[in-house]
Structures are given as structure tokens and as C-alpha cells.
Amino acid sequence: MTARITAEGRTILLEGEIDVANAPEIAEAIRTACAGGVEVAVDMGGVTFIDSSGLHALHRAVASQAGARLVLVDVPAHVLRIMGILGMDRLREIRFRSRAG
Amino acid sequence: MSDQVLSLGERLKQRREELGISQAQAARELEVARTAYRLWEMEAAKPAPDRWRLISRWLGMSVATMLLAEDLVDEGEARQAEVITGRFGPLRWDEEGGREGGEYFDQERALISRAVHEGRLSTGESADLMAVLERIQLRTRQRRTTGWRDAELRKELPADPSAPALARAAVVVAAAGVPEHLLLDAELLTSELVTNAIVASPDDAEGITLHVLVSEDVLRLEVVEPTVPSTGPPAGAADGRDLRLVIALASRWGGAREGDTYVTWFELDLPRGSSGRPA
Numbered sequence: 315m316t317a318r319i320t321a322e323g324r325t326i327l328l329e330g331e332i333d334v335a336n337a338p339e340i341a342e343a344i345r346t347a348c349a350g351g352v353e354v355a356v357d358m359g360g361v362t363f364i365d366s367s368g369l370h371a372l373h374r375a376v377a378s379q380a381g382a383r384l385v386l387v388d389v390p391a392h393v394l395r396i397m398g399i400l401g402m403d404r405l406r407e408i409r410f411r412s413r414a415g
Numbered sequence: 416m417s418d419q420v421l422s423l424g425e426r427l428k429q430r431r432e433e434l435g436i437s438q439a440q441a442a443r444e445l446e447v448a449r450t451a452y453r454l455w456e457m458e459a460a461k462p463a464p465d466r467w468r469l470i471s472r473w474l475g476m477s478v479a480t481m482l483l484a485e486d487l488v489d490e491g492e493a494r495q496a497e498v499i500t501g502r503f504g505p506l507r508w509d510e511e512g513g514r515e516g517g518e519y520f521d522q523e524r525a526l527i528s529r530a531v532h533e534g535r536l537s538t539g540e541s542a543d544l545m546a547v548l549e550r551i552q553l554r555t556r557q558r559r560t561t562g563w564r565d566a567e568l569r570k571e572l573p574a575d576p577s578a579p580a581l582a583r584a585a586v587v588v589a590a591a592g593v594p595e596h597l598l599l600d601a602e603l604l605t606s607e608l609v610t611n612a613i614v615a616s617p618d619d620a621e622g623i624t625l626h627v628l629v630s631e632d633v634l635r636l637e638v639v640e641p642t643v644p645s646t647g648p649p650a651g652a653a654d655g656r657d658l659r660l661v662i663a664l665a666s667r668w669g670g671a672r673e674g675d676t677y678v679t680w681f682e683l684d685l686p687r688g689s690s691g692r693p694a
Contacts, residue, residue, distance in 0.1 A: 329437050331583075334610045335576040360439040362453045363583070365606040366657045390450065392599050399663045 318360075319343050324352060329360030332368035340368070344375035344384070351381025359388035359413060369402060376407050388413040423484050424458035430474050431456075445469055450599060457584065459591040459598060461485065464519035464555060468509055478509050487554050492547045499540045520552050563592035563685070566629040574613050574620040574640075582609040582625050582638075589627045590634055597683055600664045601634050604681045607660050612638045612679065632687040633666075637680040639673075 320327040321343050332340060347354045356372070358364075376384045389397075389410060397403050403410070421429070431441045442452035446469060447462070454460035462470055471481040479500070483493045500508035508526070515522035515529075527544050530536040536544075566589040572578040586605045590598055605625075612623050624639040661668050665681035672678075 329439065331580060333576075333579045333606055334614070335580060360437045360449075362438050362449060363602065363606075365579070365603055365610065366660055367579075367606075367610055370657065390448075392450065392596070396603065396660060399660055400657070 321347055323347075325355045325357065327357045327360065329362075331363040332361060332371075333363070333365050334367040337367045337371035341371040341375040344372060345378055348376055348379035348382035348384075351379055353383040353385060355385045355387055355411075357387045358390070358393070361390065361393070364393055364396075366396075366400065369397060369400060373402060373405070373408065383407050383409065385409045385411050387411045421484060422458055423461075423481065424456045426474055426481075426484060427452075427470075428456050445473060450595065454587065454595065454598065457587050457591075459587040460595060461558065461592075467519055468513045471509060472506070477506055478512075482551060487551050487558075488547065492550065495543060496547050499536070499544060503535070520548065523548050562594075563590060563629060565631070566590070566627065568625070568627040570625040570627075571622050572609065572625055573622050574616045576613065578613050578623065579606045579609045582606070585625060586627055586636060590629050593629070593634065593685060597634070597685060601636070601683055604661055604665055604668075604683070605636055607657070608636065608638045608679050608681060611658075612640050616640060630685075632685050634683045634685055635680065636682075637678050640677045640679075641675070 318327075318329040319340055320329075324347060326343055326347055328340065344354065344356070354376070372384065372386075376382050384407065386408060387410075394403065394410075402408060427441070431438065434441075436444075438453050438456065439449045442449040445452060445466065447466060451460065451462075455462055467478050467481065471478045474481065477497065477500070479488065479493045479496045482488045483490065488496070503511065512519075512522045512526045515525040517525070524545070527536065527541050527548075531538060531541045568585060568589045570582070570585050572581055582605050583602045587598060587602055590601055593601070609623070609625070616623070621641050623641070626637040626639065628635040661681060664683075666684040668679075668681040670677065670679040
């Protein structure tokens, strides 16, 4: 079950399982989208699994682009809990949003 | 491969691929959390009766056929029920049942009573259907209280980035029936330990071995590496060797040299009292 990344301008759609196998690819997509220090939305609605490798990759990618910010959309409840343990719910460069509507 | 051989998880996956949708989308259509849907596909968890109608309709089959795949009816019972309910038209019985009040079994009983009252079922047929329903309900209840089974699994994994995904799948299947939040924690902890093992191993390393033990009150996972790393895994490093999740979620965990191997492990306590398992 590999992840699928769809990038459309400032929105990235992630689907599937995210771990050490595909974290570099995802980090690259996010770095590219964040270039210039912009805000990028990452739709996590289709993510079925993510571990610390995946989460660290997300963070490192946005942190590497000065001024950039990620808005994580529709993050599953248990992933929010994990991000809390890792202190990732208190970062300036990562925000959260539920699915609109 | 005939239809009879496919498990519910396989059928769900087949249908989802036919529809060309993701697991998250399938979960939305079946009105369940995506974590639950994913566990169904992996055969690590079973849908509750209140989902049966929705799922069987989504799969394009009767509830009876679905329950056959689930081993909640045997072939004789399924055939007996379908001979009677099939008279109402393809999938009509389930459609009508869905309009009754209450949960699945209440709905079925209400429909059977109403059909007899309206002269569409004989009292003999009603008795047959009620008997099958009783047995399904009993088996469902038994399955809920016995929860998970004792399991022991040993699996060889390559010392490369594909290992964590393979390990997660193996653990989830071995621990099928464990309460969802614990199953998800076990899956995550497995991914953390296996990732640590492959990140720490040299490029030419032979594989690693996964050892999973599921018992009545504990799930234990060991990751065995054939070589001894020169330094232990540092905690807090942002390169896949973060132990914070292991520390936060595991009941107990550790790592030790054993002969010419290095074993890292975690244990998760399982809710013994509520599983109601027979001695």
C-alpha cells in the first residue's frame, strides 16, 4: 500500500500509508510546493497510516523553506494524538483545519 | 476462484478497486471511520451488525451471502434463508428489513412478523428464518466476547524501507479482533521499531526477524537484527530513530543484545477483563 501524492499548486493531497519508504518523496513534494515561503494545504483525508518518519519528513520539509507554513486538513484523530506526543501540534509552521462544509 | 472462497476483506477491496476509490472514500460511503474500514479490508476487524445492510448493498449482494463469507452462517442455513427470502425479489428482503426500526436483528424479526401477518410467509417459514437468525445472533455475540485469538507469528523481513509496511500488515492480521485503538497503537509501535532496526542496519545487512505473540492479556513484538549496532538507538533524533512514541504508547519496551543478535521489543497490555474469554 504505497502513498499517492497529488500536487496542485499550493495544495497537496496525500493518500495511503506514509512511512520511511516514501517519506523522502513526500518531503520533496512539500519542499517544492513551499518554495518561496508560502502556505501549503496538505489534505490528509486519505491518509490511512503515518508514523514518526512520515511526520518528521513533513516537518523538516516545511521548516527547510523559510517563512513557509503547512495547513494540515482532515487529520485523523489518532494521528493528532501522535502529533501531540511529538510536540508537532504546537509549531508555528504547522496549522490544522478540519474538512470544510 | 469462486465467490465462496473470498473473505469479506477481499470482497471489500475488490469492490473498492472496481469503483476506483480510495479506502478513505469507501469509508465515507460506508459511514465508518477510515481506520475501521481499513481494518476490515485487512481482516483485522469485523463490521458490527449495524453496518451489514450498508456493506452488503455496497457489495451488491444479500446480507445472507455476506454472512456466509463471514462464517456467521453455514451453507445450509444460507440456502434455507435465501429460498424463502428470495421469493421477495433480488435483495428486496434486505431493503424491506432496512425500513424497520431498531438494529439489524430487531429489524429482521419485525419484518418476519409483518410478512407472516400479511400472508407473505407461512408460520413454518417464519420459524425457519427465526431459528437461523437466532444462531447468527449467538455467533455474533460469541465472536464479540472472544475478541482476539492467541497467535504467534515469525516473519523474515528485508533490511530495507519496505520492511515496516510488511511488518505492520503482519501484526494487524495476527492481532485481529483486538480493540481498535490498541490495534492502531500496535501497528504504530511496530512501524517505529522496525524502522529503527532498518535505519540502524548497515547497507549489506541480511534481513531482520519479526516475532509477534498475542495472548489473552498482552501483545508482544520483537524485532531481531542479526548484527549488533555499534551504538544503541538514540532517542529524539529526527531521522527515524525517535523513541518518544514507543515510550508514550508501549506498556513496556526495551532492547538488548542476545548472543550475536540485537533484540528490540515492546509489549502492549490488552484488556483482559472485557474480553470475556473462556478459560
